[in-house]
Amino acid sequence: MKLPASIRFRAALSLSLVVTLLWLAAAAVTSRLLSNEMSEVFDSALQETGQRILQLAVIDVLGREEEGLTQQVDALDDHQEYFTYLVRDDQGRILLASHRADPADFPVLAGAGFFQDARLRFYQETAVRGTVTLTIAEPLAHRKGVAREVAMRLALPLLAVIPLTILGIFYGLGYALRPLQHLRRHLARRDANDLAALSTESLPSEVKPIAGAVNQLFQRLSRAFDAERSFASNAAHELRTPLAGAVVQVQRLRLQTKEPETARRADEIEGTLKRLTRLSERLVQLSRAEGARLIGAAPHDLRVILRLVVEDFDRGPDVGRTDLSLPADPVMSQVDPDAVAIVARNLIENAMRHGDGGVVRVVLEPGGLLSFENDCAAVPPEVLASLSGRFVRGAAAGDGSGLGLAIVETIAQRIGAPLQLTSPLPGQTGGFRAAILLE
Secondary structure (H helix, E strand, C coil): CCCCCCHHHHHHHHHHHHHHHHHHHHHHHHHHHHHHHHHHHHHHHHHHHHHHHHHHHHHHHHCCCCCCCCEECCCCCCCCCCCEEEEEECCCCEEEECCCCCHHHCCCCCCCEEEECCCEEEEEEEECCCCEEEEEEEEHHHHHHHHHHHHHHHHHHHHHHHHHHHHHHHHHHHHHCHHHHHHHHHHHHCCCCCCCCCCCCCCCCCCHHHHHHHHHHHHHHHHHHHHHHHHHHHHHHHHHHHHHHHHHHHHHHHHHCCCHHHHHHHHHHHHHHHHHHHHHHHHHHHHHHHHCCCEEEEEEEHHHHHHHHHHHHHCCCCCCCEEEECCCCCCEEEECHHHHHHHHHHHHHHHHHHCCCCCEEEEECCCCEEEEEECCCCCCHHHHCCCCCCCCCCCCCCCCCCCHHHHHHHHHHHHCCCCEEECCCCCCCCCEEEEEECC
16 A cells, blocks of 8 residues: 655654554563563572471471371362362371362472472472472463463553554654644745845755755746846837838838839838837836835825826827726825836727727726726636636637736736626627736
């Protein structure tokens, strides 16, 4: 079975197995040592009991009037008897026996000391110059029972200690791995444009190399993105002047020529050059949207910026095509004014280019929600979801660059205000609406 790809689970499982095995091994060794110690204690008790009984037996045997008489000691009450004994003379005759002693269980042993068979542990001692011999026996089952009871007493606490130890290991590892969880959550909260270095002061020594490697990656990415934005911005700036000069030259050529075909081609070249000019402007805007600071320190009134943008459209060929609705009170926002102007201009141009030629309705609500609406055929959902991509053009894009909504989407992501695209308009069969919260 494949283990889950979790450092905490794998480490906790490994440590739990090791600790469990160590506990069991310690319990087994302890049980073995206790068993040996108990065997010594039992042997000592067996020997001491035998010696005391032998002293009493000698007095009893020597005080008898008749020799060779077998006497069995009666029990005072019914109890468990672990020790049984026989006292014999030098001819092997039984002189004294405990009440449960079976002579068949007592073999004739040579000499004094400890002996053992499959069932019993014996101790033999002699007195009166070897004429009186005592053999005392203890069942091995008694010792094994005590050893099992001790082992159970040792094992029972482990049933509680081992689960608690495992829980402690899981909790301890979770606590120890919290810096990794904090680092993961911190990275997850970052957006795609946040490449600031991670703080490593409070991180453990094992995690600092990871954070250091991530910071190095952020530095390389930041340099690469800066170089890309700088190239796009510089290239767009450098193209402005030669494009403007080329447009002027083409316009002069068209005025000076008398040939209709040359004039037609001059118009085509001028249109192409103007599209390149607009594309360079969009590239400059995109570079600013990706790299510039979009949140300022001081708030400003959004109404002033929107009036300027709409007035700029009214001075051109699109006069009268915008309907601006503003609240009576100021609507303050910390979003950079240039970024607000870029958003408004691109969304108005997008609405004019893709609309049915009617009025573009620009509405600013008191809460800072800025929306742009135009009448057009409903946009299919699959197309609507991809419109904010770079160089994505709608069905009626005309000479558009495909960067207008992409620029607005980039600004929206960086200021933390998602761009909402809706089509058709609520309660209608057509129309298009773009909205963004500027607060």
